[in-house]
Amino acid sequence: MLDGKVAVVTGASRGIGRAIAQKLASLGAFVVINYNGSKERAEQVKQEIEADGGAAAVYQCDVSDYGKCEEFLKDVVTEYGRIDILINNAGVTQDGLLMKMSESAFDRVVDTNLKGAFHTIRFASRQMVKQRSGRIINMSSVVGVTGNAGQANYAASKAGIIGLTKAAARELAPRGITVNAIAPGFIDTDMTSVLPDKVRKASVEQIPLGRFGEPKQVAAAAAFLASEDAGYITGQVLHVDGGMVM
Numbered sequence: 001m002l003d004g005k006v007a008v009v010t011g012a013s014r015g016i017g018r019a020i021a022q023k024l025a026s027l028g029a030f031v032v033i034n035y036n037g038s039k040e041r042a043e044q045v046k047q048e049i050e051a052d053g054g055a056a057a058v059y060q061c062d063v064s065d066y067g068k069c070e071e072f073l074k075d076v077v078t079e080y081g082r083i084d085i086l087i088n089n090a091g092v093t094q095d096g097l098l099m100k101m102s103e104s105a106f107d108r109v110v111d112t113n114l115k116g117a118f119h120t121i122r123f124a125s126r127q128m129v130k131q132r133s134g135r136i137i138n139m140s141s142v143v144g145v146t147g148n149a150g151q152a153n154y155a156a157s158k159a160g161i162i163g164l165t166k167a168a169a170r171e172l173a174p175r176g177i178t179v180n181a182i183a184p185g186f187i188d189t190d191m192t193s194v195l196p197d198k199v200r201k202a203s204v205e206q207i208p209l210g211r212f213g214e215p216k217q218v219a220a221a222a223a224f225l226a227s228e229d230a231g232y233i234t235g236q237v238l239h240v241d242g243g244m245v246m
């Protein structure tokens with residue numbers, strides 16, 4: 001149970017982040033729902049959590065902005081007194097072949113997916129060190145492990161997340177903070193809904209379990225890594241991918 005814990009979930013207005021926010025709230029955590037552009041959807045997640053008897057707050061912050069992340073996490077500590085769980089879930093794709101990829105497409109994806117996680121860890125870990133406890137969970141991807149044609153920016157950001165996770169795990173372990181990554185495969189969200197039918201069919205063929213996953217299946221893994229039961233697990237990458245990587 002997560003009663004009394006304060007959890008920050010980035011990119012919680014939709015998809016996997018929304019499912020994680022709902023799961024952590026259902027276990028008793030107070031959840032800070034971060035979003036970038038989808039204000040109404042973030043407010044809706046808060047309402048759903050409250051309707052189920054949970055508690056949550058909504059914060060806008062573009063995680064790719066270092067200064068805004070500092071302000072955001074300072075505000076959370078001022079308002080709620082602590083940060084027990086940080087889920088770095090916010091992410092974007094901007095696919096294209098390497099030879100045609102613009103610098104801005106590369107930068108946008110790396111700045112959001114990888115630097116965003118650095119920014120939030122940078123400021124949330126300060127509070128966790130004071131508490132001498134904390135759980136950080138970073139969203140990687142199967143693509144960060146295997147690579148994928150047309151996703152050099154995204155794969156680089158998600159492989160970077162794994163390195164960041166392991167370095168942070170080593171650095172923060174002596175302060176009682178665990179840092180792990182989750183590497184989802186294909187999960188049914190807005191991000192994958194844009195895949196053409198042909199690509200979706202070819203993707204399913206690569207999945208031993210023969211189907212896309214659901215956001216709640218990733219949320220269950222995040223809830224486990226955030227729990228007391230996972231207190232001796234750090235620096236790991238948990239694959240939630242129907243068996244794609246084994």
Ligand code: NAP
Nearest residue numbers: 011013015016035036037038062063090091141187189191
């Ligand atoms: P999604 O449905 O597209 O949702 C993305 C979320 O990230 C939204 O809440 C969005 O907020 C937020 N976000 C984007 N840019 C942001 C920024 N600069 N600052 C703050 N929040 C930002 O994506 P998803 O499929 O749930 O994916 C969630 C995470 O899992 C991502 O890191 C993704 O790379 C990873 N992942 C997904 C899959 C998959 O198959 N779906 C597979 C492997 C890994 P707004 O709505 O406010 O823009």
